[in-house]
Amino acid sequence: xxxxxxxxxxxxxxxxxxxxxxxxxxxxxxxxxxxxxxxxxxxxxxxxxxxxxxxxxxxxxxxxxxxxxxxxxxxxxxxxxxxxxxxxxxxxxxxxxxxxxxxxxxxxxxxxxxxxxxxxxxxxxxxxxxxxxxxxxxxxxxxxxxxxxxxxxxxxxxxxxxxxxxxxxxxxxxxxxxxxxxxxxxxxxxxxxxxxxxxxxxxxxxxxxxxxxxxxxxxxxxxxxxxxxxxxxxxxxxxxxxxxxxxxxxxxxxxxxxxxxxxxxxxxxxxxxxxxxxxxxxxxxxxxxxxxxxxxxxxxxxxxxxxxxxxxxxxxxxxxxxxxxxxxxxxxxxxxxxxxxxxxxxxxxxxxxxxxxxxxxxxxxxxxxxxxxxxxxxxxxxxxxxxxxxxxxxxxxxxxxxxxxxxxx
Numbered sequence: 001x002x003x004x005x006x007x008x009x010x011x012x013x014x015x016x017x018x019x020x021x022x023x024x025x026x027x028x029x030x031x032x033x034x035x036x037x038x039x040x041x042x043x044x045x046x047x048x049x050x051x052x053x054x055x056x057x058x059x060x061x062x063x064x065x066x067x068x069x070x071x072x073x074x075x076x077x078x079x080x081x082x083x084x085x086x087x088x089x090x091x092x093x094x095x096x097x098x099x100x101x102x103x104x105x106x107x108x109x110x111x112x113x114x115x116x117x118x119x120x121x122x123x124x125x126x127x128x129x130x131x132x133x134x135x136x137x138x139x140x141x142x143x144x145x146x147x148x149x150x151x152x153x154x155x156x157x158x159x160x161x162x163x164x165x166x167x168x169x170x171x172x173x174x175x176x177x178x179x180x181x182x183x184x185x186x187x188x189x190x191x192x193x194x195x196x197x198x199x200x201x202x203x204x205x206x207x208x209x210x211x212x213x214x215x216x217x218x219x220x221x222x223x224x225x226x227x228x229x230x231x232x233x234x235x236x237x238x239x240x241x242x243x244x245x246x247x248x249x250x251x252x253x254x255x256x257x258x259x260x261x262x263x264x265x266x267x268x269x270x271x272x273x274x275x276x277x278x279x280x281x282x283x284x285x286x287x288x289x290x291x292x293x294x295x296x297x298x299x300x301x302x303x304x305x306x307x308x309x310x311x312x313x314x315x316x317x318x319x320x321x322x323x324x325x326x327x328x329x330x331x332x333x334x335x336x337x338x339x340x341x342x343x344x345x346x347x348x349x350x351x352x353x354x355x356x357x358x359x360x361x362x363x364x365x366x367x368x369x370x371x372x373x374x375x376x377x378x379x380x381x382x383x384x385x386x387x388x389x390x391x392x393x394x395x396x397x398x399x400x401x402x403x404x405x406x407x408x409x
Contacts (some may be wrong), residue, residue: 001029003058004084004099004107014116015148024058025087025099028080034058046076061087067149085109093141093156094122121145122153132168135160136180136206139196143184146192152199160200169205176231177206178289185250190240191233209281210254212261217269225351226269228260235349236297242341248295252342253349255282255299256306278303299336301327302342309343312363317402320367321394329368336368363408370404371397 003265009022026034031047031111038060047060062078063086071346084107088097094112101107110124121141128134129203138152138160152160184193194210197203203211214229225231232254239246239253263271282303287294308323317321329336340361347358374396376389384392 001033002084002101006099007091010098010100010106010115011112014098014113015145021172023058025061026058027061027082027087029060029317030080030361031060033080047078053090062090063087064090083238083266085094089125091124092125092128092131092137095125097124098193103363119145119148119150120153121150123156123159126159128156129159129163129166132163132166132172133176133180133207135163135169135197135200135202136172136177137198138183139193139202140180140187142196143187143190143193145187152196157199160202164200164202164205169202174288174290178291181207181289182247182251185236185240185247185254186245188237188240188244190236190254192248194229194233194236199408209258209261213257216262216263216269217259219269223350224353228257231350232257234351234354235345238349239342239345242345248298248339249341249345251291251295252298252302252338253345255285255346256302256342256346258285258303274277275304275307298338298342301335301339302346305339306343306346309339309360310347311362312360312367317367317398317405320401320405321398322372324368324371330372333368333372337365339366361406366408367401367404370400374400 004025005022006029007023007027008020010016012020031041031387034047034049035041038052040051041047042057046062049058049060050056051058060078061082061084062076063082065075066076084099088099088107088109089092091097094110094115096112097108097110099107104315106113111122115122121138123134138156142150142152146261155248181193184190185194194203194207197206198214200209210229212230213232214227218228218231219224220226223231225234235253235256236250239249244251255278257274257278258277258281259274260271260283262277263274279300282299283296285291286299304324305327308319312320312323319320323329324336327335327339343364344358347360348354348356376393379389379392379396382392
């Protein structure tokens with residue numbers, strides 16, 4: 001039995017990135033060997049085991065053979081005769097096909113070390129085309145590695161384009177698509193995910209509502225980048241900067257301007273009512289990907305309310321109160337802080353404006369805090385109940401907002 005560290009743990013260590021989960025491949029062992037050594041089997045489709053002490057994953061070396069459509073259409077073969085090179089050959093990218101022995105020796109049969117040095121994402125073999133999920137994985141790795149100046153190998157991009165043209169991307173389950181998108185949104189450069197999918201002609205299949213933004217012009221005095229798709233990229237990257245690793249903020253940033261793709265051509269480059277037009281595509285995207293409820297809720301709020309937040313200094317105290325209430329900000333206070341972050345990402349996610357101040361975020365948080373400071377118990381102490389209690393509470397909150405606004409001015 002020989003054990004090797006494989007995959008992302010080796011790759012990230014060589015790149016000097018923070019360590020993540022460690023995965024191991026075991027060569028020369030059977031299922032019974034692993035069970036006898038105290039490992040607990042968890043894999044159904046292929047033998048994966050948890051270490052009895054560390055809980056880390058150990059998988060038997062295996063090969064895969066395509067048998068049907070989609071990401072799961074494979075026959076897996078694992079036995080003591082499968083070699084380390086056989087196992088590494090089935091992996092997606094050369095930088096993920098490097099193994100490390102217990103004594104630190106690197107095993108690199110497919111040139112992954114050279115590709116790391118060249119900052120290149122390259123497929124291991126032509127079997128790459130057998131798994132449509134690898135198109136999304138390539139885009140997600142670019143979101144993680146773009147800051148290190150990685151590029152996709154030209155031959156790999158050609159294969160990705162062939163896979164997109166084949167229609168197999170439509171076989172991916174919503175859960176797997178969401179999983180890759182969420183990882184990309186938690187990455188430092190989500191824009192690279194969108195650009196890579198678009199270069200592979202895959203964005204129109206995976207995220208058609210987002211793909212529709214490209215080529216749509218905006219008024220250059222507000223959006224120097226002009227193209228709405230480019231603005232979406234900049235906003236997603238700014239969200240990743242303001243809220244690192246937060247895919248909830250990232251998803252709302254991705255969705256906030258989807259309505260601009262529905263602006264009639266006669267109205268361009270203006271986008272009147274794009275907030276209202278955006279509700280339907282945000283709902284459609286969220287339902288198709290089966291996104292978590294909080295992600296859908298914040299995305300809808302950001303779509304509908306971001307212009308109101310941008311002009312919060314112009315809003316009357318009662319209008320601010322009603323904005324907070326529409327966002328359920330009295331029952332779920334974190335919603336307002338999240339909305340403020342998304343709106344800041346929108347304002348600063350524009351060409352040349354990344355360092356611009358956005359005082360509206362502070363205004364929204366301060367006015368919200370003032371409204372929250374009003375206690376229902378104080379109102380109830382006056383003997384008010386029912387509708388009278390609700391009206392008095394609303395009025396007290398509006399007065400608190402007005403006082404806080406005066407202090408800000």
